Amino acid sequence: MTDGDGNGVETVTLDGRASSDADGSILSYEWSEGATVFATGASPSVLFAVGTHTLTLRITDDQGATGTDAVVVTVNPLAASSTHVGDLDGSASGNKSEWSARVTVTVHDTIHRIVAGAVVTGAWSGGATGTGTCTSGAGGSCSIVSASLKKRGNSATFTVTSITAAGLSYSASQNHEPDGDSTGTAITIAKP
Numbered sequence: 481m482t483d484g485d486g487n488g489v490e491t492v493t494l495d496g497r498a499s500s501d502a503d504g505s506i507l508s509y510e511w512s513e514g515a516t517v518f519a520t521g522a523s524p525s526v527l528f529a530v531g532t533h534t535l536t537l538r539i540t541d542d543q544g545a546t547g548t549d550a551v552v553v554t555v556n557p558l559a560a561s562s563t564h565v566g567d568l569d570g571s572a573s574g575n576k577s578e579w580s581a582r583v584t585v586t587v588h589d590t591i592h593r594i595v596a597g598a599v600v601t602g603a604w605s606g607g608a609t610g611t612g613t614c615t616s617g618a619g620g621s622c623s624i625v626s627a628s629l630k631k632r633g634n635s636a637t638f639t640v641t642s643i644t645a646a647g648l649s650y651s652a653s654q655n656h657e658p659d660g661d662s663t664g665t666a667i668t669i670a671k672p
Contacts, residue, residue, distance in 0.1 A: 483530050486558040486591030493525045496537045499549075504542040512536050530557045560589035563598055563643045564654035566620070568662040570638070570669035574631070581608060581626040581636040581669040587616045587643055590654075594620025598645035606668065607633025611641075631671065639666040 483490045496509045499522075511519040511526070513535050519526050533553045540546050566588030572581050587598040598616040607629050614622035626636055643650040655664035662668075 481554065482556045483558045488557075489527050489529050490555045491525050492528050492553055492555070493523060494519065494535070494537075494551075494553075495523050496539065496549075497522045499537070499539050499547070501539075501541040501545075506539050506541050508540045510538045510540075512538070528553060528555050530555045558591050560591060560593065560595075560648060562590050562651035562654065563587055563595050563645050563648045564651050564656070565640055565643070565664050566592060566594070566656065567658055568638075568640070568655075568664060568667045569659075570661070570667045572669050572672045574629075574672050577631055578628040579631060579671045580628055581638070582623055583612075583625075583638040583667060583669070584621055584623045585614070585616070585640060586619075586621045587645070588620065588654075589645075589648060590651075595645050595648070596620060598643050598648075600624070600640060601642045601644075602638050602640040604636055604638055606635050606637040607671070608636035608638075612638070629671070633671065635668050635670050637666055637668045 509522050510517055513533055535551050536548055538548045567586035569584045572579055585600045587595040589595050596616055596618050601613045603611050604626055608626040612624035614624050616622045657664040
């Protein structure tokens with residue numbers, strides 16, 4: 481079983497209904513992990529953390545006899561399959577005759593964990609031209625700076641065109657912007 485939403489836990493429905501009593505009926509079902517009883521009933525739904533859990537089902541029949549059985553439940557973490565832009569920020573600096581635009585890109589995976597070592601590529605337009613590339617660091621971010629721009633250009637736009645990371649594809653449709661200063665894919669930076 482896999483943690484479907486990447487939150488570290490998953491609901492598992494246990495099933496002890498195949499248990500039987502040849503000379504009577506089963507009165508109780510008790511589910512435990514180690515010394516901790518965490519559920520009762522023939523088919524309870526239980527929240528398990530990512531990892532391997534060895535469970536014991538103890539049944540008691542109408543004559544007080546008991547029986548046990550064990551089952552192993554493994555909850556696997558959600559595997560990331562793609563990358564996307566998790567944040568795109570811009571700034572500008574300059575002097576009387578020239579200025580430059582700086583874009584900082586934060587890369588996330590499918591479940592919004594930061595991705596280090598991702599190569600981000602994009603293109604400048606508006607007052608700037610050319611392409612830029614950077615590689616995300618341990619914090620998942622990297623920056624690209626435009627060439628020097630003449631003061632007559634009022635703005636420059638940077639558009640992310642690809643993100644390359646080992647074992648992950650780029651999903652531009654998942655790009656997002658938490659603070660609303662870009663589209664998640666493109667950002668326009670005004671001259672200072």
